[in-house]
Amino acid sequence: MKAVMSDFLVSSKPLVRKLIDRLSKTYSYVSVLGTDTKGKSYVVSKTAIEVKDIIFAERGFVVRIHNGVNYSEYSFNEISEEGLDQIVEEINNKIGKVARIIPANSYEVIEEEAIKQSLFGDIEINPEEISSMEIIHNLTEVKDLALQRSELIANVHVVYNSYHISKIYMSGKKDLEQSYFLGEAFISCVARKAEKTKRYFKSLSGNKGYEIVSKLKDMALEIVDQSIALLDAKPAKPGVYDVICAPDITGLIAHEAFGHGVEMDMFVKNRAKGAEYVGKPVASNISTMHDGAVAADHMASYLFDDEGTLGKDTIVIKDGILQTGISDLLSALKLGTVPTGNGRRQSFERKAYARMTNTFFEGGKDKLEDMIASIKQGYLLEGTFSGMEDPKNWGIQCIALLGKEIIDGKLTGKLISPVVMTGYVPDLLKSITMVSETVELGGAGFCGKGYKEYVKVSDGGPYIKAKVRLG
Amino acid sequence: MLRRIEQILKDQKEISGYKICEDRIESSELFFVKKNVDMDRAKNVVHYKVTVYVDYEENGSKFKGSATTNVDPTMDDNEIRNVIGEAAFASKFVKNPYYPITKAVASYKAMPESKYSKESMSYWMNEITKAVYKNDVYEKGGINSCEIFLNKISTHIINSEGVDAKSVRYEGMVEFIVTWKEEGDEIELYRCLNFSDFDPEVLSGEVKTMIQIAREKAIAKNTPALMNSPVIFTREAVKDIFGFYYSKSKAESIYNKYSTWEIGEQIQGENIKGDLITMSLDPFLHNSTAAASFDEDGFPLEPVNIIEQGILKKYMANTRYAHYLEVDTTGTILNMVVNGGSKTLEELKQEPHIEAAAFSDFTVDNLSGDFCGEIRLAWYFDGEKTVPITGGSISGNINELQHELYLSKERMKDNTYEGPKALKFMNVTIAGVE
Numbered sequence: 001m002k003a004v005m006s007d008f009l010v011s012s013k014p015l016v017r018k019l020i021d022r023l024s025k026t027y028s029y030v031s032v033l034g035t036d037t038k039g040k041s042y043v044v045s046k047t048a049i050e051v052k053d054i055i056f057a058e059r060g061f062v063v064r065i066h067n068g069v070n071y072s073e074y075s076f077n078e079i080s081e082e083g084l085d086q087i088v089e090e091i092n093n094k095i096g097k098v099a100r101i102i103p104a105n106s107y108e109v110i111e112e113e114a115i116k117q118s119l120f121g122d123i124e125i126n127p128e129e130i131s132s133m134e135i136i137h138n139l140t141e142v143k144d145l146a147l148q149r150s151e152l153i154a155n156v157h158v159v160y161n162s163y164h165i166s167k168i169y170m171s172g173k174k175d176l177e178q179s180y181f182l183g184e185a186f187i188s189c190v191a192r193k194a195e196k197t198k199r200y201f202k203s204l205s206g207n208k209g210y211e212i213v214s215k216l217k218d219m220a221l222e223i224v225d226q227s228i229a230l231l232d233a234k235p236a237k238p239g240v241y242d243v244i245c246a247p248d249i250t251g252l253i254a255h256e257a258f259g260h261g262v263e264m265d266m267f268v269k270n271r272a273k274g275a276e277y278v279g280k281p282v283a284s285n286i287s288t289m290h291d292g293a294v295a296a297d298h299m300a301s302y303l304f305d306d307e308g309t310l311g312k313d314t315i316v317i318k319d320g321i322l323q324t325g326i327s328d329l330l331s332a333l334k335l336g337t338v339p340t341g342n343g344r345r346q347s348f349e350r351k352a353y354a355r356m357t358n359t360f361f362e363g364g365k366d367k368l369e370d371m372i373a374s375i376k377q378g379y380l381l382e383g384t385f386s387g388m389e390d391p392k393n394w395g396i397q398c399i400a401l402l403g404k405e406i407i408d409g410k411l412t413g414k415l416i417s418p419v420v421m422t423g424y425v426p427d428l429l430k431s432i433t434m435v436s437e438t439v440e441l442g443g444a445g446f447c448g449k450g451y452k453e454y455v456k457v458s459d460g461g462p463y464i465k466a467k468v469r470l471g
Numbered sequence: 472m473l474r475r476i477e478q479i480l481k482d483q484k485e486i487s488g489y490k491i492c493e494d495r496i497e498s499s500e501l502f503f504v505k506k507n508v509d510m511d512r513a514k515n516v517v518h519y520k521v522t523v524y525v526d527y528e529e530n531g532s533k534f535k536g537s538a539t540t541n542v543d544p545t546m547d548d549n550e551i552r553n554v555i556g557e558a559a560f561a562s563k564f565v566k567n568p569y570y571p572i573t574k575a576v577a578s579y580k581a582m583p584e585s586k587y588s589k590e591s592m593s594y595w596m597n598e599i600t601k602a603v604y605k606n607d608v609y610e611k612g613g614i615n616s617c618e619i620f621l622n623k624i625s626t627h628i629i630n631s632e633g634v635d636a637k638s639v640r641y642e643g644m645v646e647f648i649v650t651w652k653e654e655g656d657e658i659e660l661y662r663c664l665n666f667s668d669f670d671p672e673v674l675s676g677e678v679k680t681m682i683q684i685a686r687e688k689a690i691a692k693n694t695p696a697l698m699n700s701p702v703i704f705t706r707e708a709v710k711d712i713f714g715f716y717y718s719k720s721k722a723e724s725i726y727n728k729y730s731t732w733e734i735g736e737q738i739q740g741e742n743i744k745g746d747l748i749t750m751s752l753d754p755f756l757h758n759s760t761a762a763a764s765f766d767e768d769g770f771p772l773e774p775v776n777i778i779e780q781g782i783l784k785k786y787m788a789n790t791r792y793a794h795y796l797e798v799d800t801t802g803t804i805l806n807m808v809v810n811g812g813s814k815t816l817e818e819l820k821q822e823p824h825i826e827a828a829a830f831s832d833f834t835v836d837n838l839s840g841d842f843c844g845e846i847r848l849a850w851y852f853d854g855e856k857t858v859p860i861t862g863g864s865i866s867g868n869i870n871e872l873q874h875e876l877y878l879s880k881e882r883m884k885d886n887t888y889e890g891p892k893a894l895k896f897m898n899v900t901i902a903g904v905e
Contacts, residue, residue, distance in 0.1 A: 008545060040561075047727045049565040051558070052539035059543040060516060075514035078544045094499070094513040098593075102600075103507045132538075132561035154728040190728065190838065195870060197729075197839050235866065238698060238902035269504050269616045271648065271659060330510075349514050351502065388832030388845070392650070392659040395862070397831040397845035418836070420843040420864045422902065450646060450661055471843065471864035471902025 001209075002120045003179040006036035006166035008059065010177075015079055016061070016170050022088050024172065027096075028109045029066035031171035033306055035059065035348045039163040042132070044139040046147060046155045051132060054161050056456070060348040063087075064307075067096030070107045071330060075349045107333055114173040115310070119303035121180025123209030127162035130210050135160060142216045146189060149224040152231070154192040156224075160185045160213055163456075169308035178303045182456065183208035184444040185216055191227040198417070200227035200383065200401060203444030205458065206298050230402060233417035236470040242375045243421075244368075244465050246382035247440035249400055251459030254289055254359050255447065257396045257425045258282070259459070260389030262291075262316055262325035263342070263354035263449075268334050272391045274325060282322045283429030288362040289317040289461075291326050293341050298458035299443030300344075300357035307343035307352050314340045316359075320430075328354040346453050353449055361461030364435025371434045371465045372406055379403035379470070380411065381419055384445070394425035403470070420471045434465035473627060476519060476542055479551050480631075486559050487526040487535075488572045488631040490768065494518045495625040499592040503617040506604060517544050523555060524572060524631075525562035536565035570794040573768040575633030580764040580771070582755070586669040587641040592621055595669065602671035603645055606679040612651030612689070613682060615659060620644040634769035641667050642760045645674060651685035660685045660829055660847060665886040668758045684828050687859040688848040694863035695851065696903035701824040702865055703895045708833045708844070710807075710888040715869050716750055717807050718837035720777045722788035722796050729838055732783050734798075739781045744875040745895075746812040747781035752804035753889075761805035761887045770802035809890030812878025819877055819895050823854045826893075827865060840869035862904040872896040 016032050023030040039054035060077030072095035076087060098104070127135075139158040146156040163182040170176075186203035202223050204212050245253060258274075266272035274282075283289075293302045293311025304310050307329040315323050327335070328343030331354055344355035372380065383401025390396065400419040405412045443458030473493050480489040500512040519542040526535050538558035542551055587595050599619050607613040622642040629635050646663045662681045664674065704712060719738070724730035732738055739748065754772035756762055765771055768790050777785045786798050793800035820826065830844030843866035851860045878891040 012545075045727065048567050049536075051537075051561045051565055053541045057541050059545060070508075071510055073510065073512040075512070075516060077516045077518075090513070090515060094515075095511055098501065098508055098511045098596075105504055105507045105509045132557070133564045136561075136564045192728075192731075199836075199838055235868075235900060238696070238863075238900060269648075271615060273656075349516060351500070351510065351512060385836075386832065386834055390831055390847075393656065395831060395845060395847070397864070399834060399843060418839075418841045418843060418866070420845070420866050420902065422845045422862070422864045451663055452646070469863070469902055469904070471866050471900060 001126055002122055003164065003181055005120065005177055005179040009034050009036050009166055009168045012079060013168060013170065015081065015084065019084055019087060020170060020172070022084065023063065023065060023091065026092070027065040027067065031064045031169065031308060032061055033348060034061045034168040036166045037163060039161060042135050042139055042160045043157055044136060044143050045157045046143065049136060054163060056163065056347070058347045062348045063091060065091065065096060066109050067099055069099035069104050072096040073351065107330060110329065110333065112171060112173040116175045117303060118176065119178040119180065121207055123181045123207070125210040127181070127183065127210040128164065138213055142187065142220050145217060146187065146220045146224050149221055150228055152191045152193055152228050153224060154190045154197065157188040158216065162210070169304055171308060174308050176304045176308055180207060180302070181209050182299055183210070183212040185212050186444050187216060187220055187223045189223050189227040191231055193231045196231050198227055198230035200230055203442060205442055205444040207301055229415055230417050233402060233415035236403065236416040236419055238471045240467060240469050242378035242465065243468050244371050244375065244380045244463055246380065246463060247460045248384045248442055249381045249398065250361055250461035250464050251359070251442060252384045252387050252398050253428065254361055254461055255356060255457070255459040256387035256389050256398055257428060258289060258316065259291060259356045259359045261391040261394065261425065263356070264325040264327035264331040264335060264337070265354040266391045267325060268331050273394050274322060274391065277322045278324060280322060281320050282426050283317050283320045284432040285320040286364055286435050287317055287320050287429060287432050288315065289360065290314065290362065291316055291356055291359040293357045296358035296360065296441055296458065298358045298441045299456045300458055305341045305343045306345040309339045309341045309343060311341035311357065326354055326356065328352055344455050346455055350453060353453060355449065355455050356447060356457050358441060359457065359459045360439060360441055361464065363437045363439045363462040366434040366436050368436050368463050371436065371463060372411065373409040374434065374465065375406045376408060378406050379416060380406060385418065396421070396423055396425050396428060421468045422471065423469045428466055428468055431467040432464050436463035438462060472519065472544055473629065476521060476551060477629065479548065479555060480521070480523065483555060483559055485525065486523045488524040490522040490572070490628065490630040492520045492767070493627040496622055497592065498620060498622045499596050501596055501600065501619045505615065506607070519544070521555060521558070523558045523562055525559060526569065527563070533569035534566050535569045536562035536567065538562045538565060568795065570791040572630055572632050573634055573770045573790045575635065576771050579636055582638065582762065582764050585641045585667055587621065588639070592623065595621055598669065598671070599643065599645065599674065602674040603647065603678055605675040606682065609682060611653065612649060612685055614678065615648040615650045617645065617647040628769040630769060636765045636769040638763060643667065647678065649681045649685045651682065651689040653689040655689070658685060658688045660688065665760050666758050667760045667762060670758060684848055688861055691848055691859035691861035693904035694846055694849070694860045694901065695905050697901040699898050700901050701822060701895060701897045702899040703819055703824055703826040703893050705826065705828060705893050707885065708827060708830065709891060709894045710885055711833050711835045712842065712869065712894055713750065713807055713809055713888065713890065715835050715837050715840060716748060716778060720783060720787055722786040722792035722798060725786060726792050726795050734783055734785065736783050737781050738778065738783050740874045742874060743781065745877045748778050749780055749810035750778040751776045751808045752787060752801070753806050753808045754804045756806035756808065756887065756889060759806050759887050766802040770800060772802045772804055775801045775804065806887045807890065811880045811882055811891050814877055814879065816879050816881050816893055819879060819893055820852060824852055825901065826850045842867055842869060864902045865899055867896060867899045872898065
């Protein structure tokens, strides 16, 4: 079924057009992004059930104006015919003045092409048509299945989040609208033996409707068993190892090691080492990395970004050579480059930055079993816990939930946990020697810029073989 | 709008109770690249979060279902009725054991007024900017970019038991990147400051400290392959480690099986050699963005001691979890105050050690006690000389190390934390680069 555009946004368009017309008498550029994102979060655990709106639920507008020097923005969430005067007054009084008082970076006025387009996403089962009774019942079945597996399970959380995103973007020449669904579901299992407590989780996500929940049962027992196995895991002995990264860890590397480093607002601030390496080798010649709203059909796929730029498929690394970065509109304006449709906001209340979308390495020709067989002593790393970028100095910190020991080309059944992977990004990427065929993407988590500005992204890739430092 | 929502809730016959939280937020925001403003923003928004409760019985047991929904200010009455109706329907299938809703109190303690209430937002944005850039005076480095936010948040919570709590508070945030260049590549470090009152000395002082740390990182050598070492944690990492103790002391963590700590338990284990932890929670901590006289349910807050000399004295419990565990309600308090330790910073540094100043992202898993972080800057003292080091990682487990930890006598304040400036663990795993 096709997603249906927010009635609220559709009915607000004449008012938004009036606001743009009013403001255009004063400002040389005016645009408005309107958002209406709905969705429910269901959590069923051993001890409680929770139903609430998703944290990304929002409804409001952000106006961007050119103030004569650079750009200013005003966010609001009350709009009416009689309230337009007040919005215009607030914009005139509260923004756009500081650039005339203190030193400011100047930006040219955005030149836009006339575009009128829309996108309505497609899913199998509309979550808005499934009753909360049925959702809670289905998640409870999965929870009970997991809990029955072992007495070592202290708690299990089964989670389903649905998103129905509607956005409009209007300016002098643009009239864009899009509406689509996202879905994510995961199981998190806490196992305890004596003093030791460990957690393992796995997720499903994508441009999906409620159909995603039907696959949870298949995952439940594996997650329980892995959380119990982690109770006997040992910490990694610090050192440099040959490893195979599962697709989620490959994605974590793509995201943290290189994705953040090619966000081009970092180029503007001279914060990205990547700016010096365009056209130069940064990874092994079997590495090709993409980012883009249309590069894959996943958690960050859309028609237009939060600045009204149409989404693209950007090849960031081609055969090991850095090709280009990913850009928001204002950074592209400053750098004299073409925006890539990566200007994204946490919500209508936040600034737009250059952000990743669907970021992944392309598949290769190797078989996983051959990759394992090629390792004398090392680990198969899987389960993303967290990561942190270092765009300026190309350091990397990735934390995996576990590493499966490989000795003489065979998995031994022993685990290490937690696994801290650190190193210098080009060293890591240039050490990639084998790449499996199938690409998998995931996107149940969030991506922050520093420690804020959270957006939904997906990342992934194939299994890769590399050399990394573990601690 | 608040009363309109309340009336619609009162008309819903199938619900047993409700809570409405209104947040009006006005913000002023400046984004700098170097010393130049790159963008300015402002916002004026209002949010309503509504929780509906449905009490019911099954097989002689009492249950309380609940669901929370946003109500947007642009919703008409029909839309509001629909979202509340959906929440009420969902609540009937949320099978949680019964708990009472927070009751009304006569009054709440008055909070000291923030200096930010005395002048306009634009005045304070200018003052914050001046304080942040005061010490950006060096040739080889300084502030690369900076974002300044000042929010005025007016909160109003009402519920069906007569709670009617109001507050006005300010949340300031300065996120900045500092860089430094010596002979090698220019390096950068990240810092984010959160505050609720204007203290220019703290802002300019922290920028100066970060620039000094960046200068050290620019000349740092690779972390040696020590395998294990005593590590002195400083700055945000200390707060993050105490966050583990805070998390384990929550009644919610006990109820949900994330913590097994019992009242009266010596939480640092047996045969303790170092300092014993004493932690209290202070809802009125000065210059904290979490300072409040009531919690998210409108429960009135007072300071409370939760850990004394390593022994858990009390769980931090909101109305629901206090009822479940049959303990006193403390309300949700987000500010930690930790007593100082037995040694000065100098005394902590007598033996060979690593002193960690900045991580890529210091991570503590409050469930397992595992912690780790890539070293952006630390100082290594080998018994003779001290050198700045970078790269590699530090990792360990709090449960396994806490029987011998040392806290500095010197104290620091970082938004929701006030306590020792430094914490030393003895046998921490080091993944060195050389």
